[in-house]
Amino acid sequence: MPSLSDLGQLPKRLVLGRPVRSDRLGESLLPKRYALPIFASDPLSSVAYATQEILIVLTLAGTAFLYLAPWLAAGVVVLLVTVVLSYRQVVRAYPSGGGDYEVAMKNHGQFAGLTVASALLVDYVLTVAVSVSAGTDNIISAFPTLDEHRVLIAVGLVALLAAANLRGLRESGRAFAVPTYLFISGIAVMIVTGLIRWFATDGGLVAETAQYTVTPEPAYDQLGGLALLFFALRAFASGCTALTGVEAIANGVPAFKPPKSRNAATTLALMGGIAATMFAGVTALALLADVKYVEHPCDLEGFANCETEPQRTVIAQIAAATFGGDSSVGFFFIQAATALVLILAANTAFNGFPLLGSVLAQDRFLPRQLHTRGDKLVFSNGILLLAGFAVLLIVAFDADVTRLIQLYIIGVFTSFTIGQWGMVRHWNREMGLEPDPAARRRMRRSQIINAVGGSLTTVVLVIIVITKFTHGAWLVLVAMPILFVLMRAINRHYSHVSEQLVPDTDSRLLPSRVHAIVLVSKVHKPTLRALAFARATRPDALTALTVNVDDADLRGLRADWERYDIPVPLTVLESPYREITRPVVDYVKAIRRKSPRELVVVFVPQYVVGHWWENVLHNQSALRLRARLQFQPGVMITTVPWQLESSVGRDDDHRNGPAPGDLRRGITGDADADADATPYG
Known part of the structure; x- marks a missing residue:
């Protein structure tokens, strides 16, 4: 008969399952088919809102500048491909899992390393908050009556994700693989079907908002010169949310099966190709179907219930136009798959944050408890800490994607930029030590890729900071220095304690x-x-x-x-x-x-x-x-x-x-x- 102690352990065992022995750590390593949905679900799912964010900014000026959308999307695709190629060099040179943090620490020093670490930690928290909130939006697009329970739904989803990740990498990989692959398949079918419908019916792909007009915000309808350039750059910065999560694979190399670096590089290439294709296809369908999506629903002239009903997301409008309305099987399949993959996209952060926290804890910049593995050989404390901060953000911002997205991507582009320039210095040092001309040529090619990536991400980072600062990004620019100072203080404490505990002659005297x-x-x-x-x-x-x-x-x-x-x-x-x-x-x-x-x-x-x-x-x-x-x-x-x-x-x-x-x-x-x-x- 079970004792009270057994019963007390029952909830924990129901959530986590049986504990796993330490000597079975190798069995939890991931093959590529599981690594892709675990580490790449964030950039893959960002196609559900990256196009939407471009349209939100462009429609501030009505419909006059929607012609810029294809060019901005093309810029995002070029940037995505460049960053993916750059990170393939990172995973080969630094396979230990430190990613941009390790690159910055070894090539630029502690200041740059902690700057990258603080940026990534903030970005991971925002990844969970934004992804879950976007998934909640898509659930509400299918079932509008749930709008009043938005925050509660989002918080519950974070709790479910945390529980799934506490069960272990392989178990969460199996759980997340099916929805991710269903989403990829569904979007691919939607893109092909939508394009066929457009060409076969001579423009018969029409979104539900196509007949609406957009009321421009004051002064936005008369943009010109530098103001228009700034406006376009702001829309481009919003579209760069498609790049979030690309760095997670570089941080998660230790979780791959051997050969770790090669498998991680292959997964990066797959992720980059799929994400770029889906983003370009969704943007093309949105423009062909004449989708309208605005920051304030009542700016849509013709939207009768703008005060009480939420807007349908861009993905929802495209699915309805492609598959024949909001009651079709295809529409509900796309909404279900999109909501699931957006929610599961937070899993990228649930794997990246604990791994980075473990590396920082090992380097004595975060509490040592973050380096401890739990019952299922995962970094349980990091998972719980991430979930707690994400819930705080969701509650504080009412699970509003438009408000949360303004805080997004500053952190990730900060790490992109410092990491890529760190790789340039890395290759300089390695070429000085390499006598083989063929190996030096390979290193020079890698250095050029990282230099191009660093140049592009530097420009984009400046654009993001300038265009998003007054829209809420200042909160991130405040949070990062606070984290930086906190990590320095923790490191000083551990160093001071270590100095005091060094044995001396007095400690041996009886x-x-x-x-x-x-x-x-x-x-x-x-x-x-x-x-x-x-x-x-x-x-x-x-x-x-x-x-x-x-x-x-x-x-x-x-x-x-x-x-x-x-x-x-x-x-x-x-x-x-x-x-x-x-x-x-x-x-x-x-x-x-x-x-x-x-x-x-x-x-x-x-x-x-x-x-x-x-x-x-x-x-x-x-x-x-x-x-x-x-x-x-x-x-x-x-x-x-x-x-x-x-x-x-x-x-x-x-x-x-x-x-x-x-x-x-x-x-x-x-x-x-x-x-x-x-x-x-």
Whole structure:
């Protein structure tokens, strides 16, 4: 029959499954067919909103500048191909999984490395928030009545993603592979069908918003010169969201099956080709079908219910136009596949963030807990931390993609830029060490690719910062320095601690004397056990110490002391103000002042109880004593537990046995305390 401890573990086991042994880590490595949906779902799914973001900006000026959309989309495709080629050089040169962070740290130094790390950490959080919110949008496009539950749906989806990733890489890969491949297939069928319908019916591909006109925002309908250039660059910057997540494969190389670098490079090429094709096809269909999508729905003249109904997404409008309306099977298939892949696109961040966090923790820039693997050999703490921050953003911005997207891509293009220029320096150094001319030519070719990539991403980063700063991007530019300073502070702390813990000659010297002190409140089993243990250590001096806070209690204690004939003198500290902690601490300090090389060991009797509410019923003065004494040099604190009956069977490893506190009663067993109280005071 399962015990209470078994039942307490049941929810965890239902979510995570059985724990995995450390020696089975190699079995969790990914083949390319799973790596693609896990690491590339973000850039693949961005086709669902990248075109939409271009249209949102262009329609601020009505429909006058929609002719720019194909050129802007072409620029995005060129940039995507260049960045993919650049990252293929990164995964070959740095297969350890640090990605741009490792490149920047080794080629530019700590400042650049931490800048990249802070940018990527922020971007991963935004990836989850934006992807889940965009997926929620597509769910609402199919079922508009769910609009009022937008935030709740998005938060629930983040929780589901976190649970799936906590189960392990291979298990999440299997779960995410089918929706990703269905999305790719669905978009491919939609593009081919839409193009056939356009050419076969002589322009018969018409979106539901084609007959609407767009009311331009004030002053946007008279753009010219530099204002028009700035406007076009802003739309291009919004379309660059199609590049988010490209870096995740470089950060996730250790998760690939051998040969890791080659498999990662192949997956990058597949991802780049598929993403570029889908983005170009969706943009072409949106323009052919005359899709209108605006920032404020009521700017669509003819949209009668703009105050109460949400706009259909660009993908939803294209699917309806291609497959014959919003009640067709094709429409619902595309909406379901798009919503699923957008939600699962956050999985790119759920794999990239914990891996990067682990590398940073190993380098002592983040807490060491982020380097610890959980039950399923994944970095559980990183997954939970990412989910928590993403939920905060979703709640703060009401799961609104248009508002969240303004914060997006600054981080990823910062890492792109620093990483690519770091690779240029890397190849310079490697060519100086390579005598083989053929190898030097290969390195020169790689350097040119990275130089072109660095130049393009630098230009795009400047465009993004300038065009998006006043639209919310300043929040990211504030968050990144805060993370930078925090990581520097954590690193200084770890370095300072390491310096203090280096062994020296003093740490090897034995103490001149050992003075044991047993804290006494009354004569009972915990006190007698503490005295027995203290005597067993054979100290040079042994003091049974009590504090007089009540004369009547002290007289009773003295009487019991004599009646039980305890062979240790009782030392009494007077406390006219009924304090316990201060007199004991002062007494210990006095011993240390008198003999600085003398070691003082304080034995603290403690009850061990089995229920949280029992702690409330017992005095916790020893907790305060331990908190004060631990700051005193040359003082050791030894807790002597006494297990009460309520703690029996609380240990998971010996859940059917009695507690060690029963040994004196003639019962064998073992248990640990999950809560404590003290008999002292």
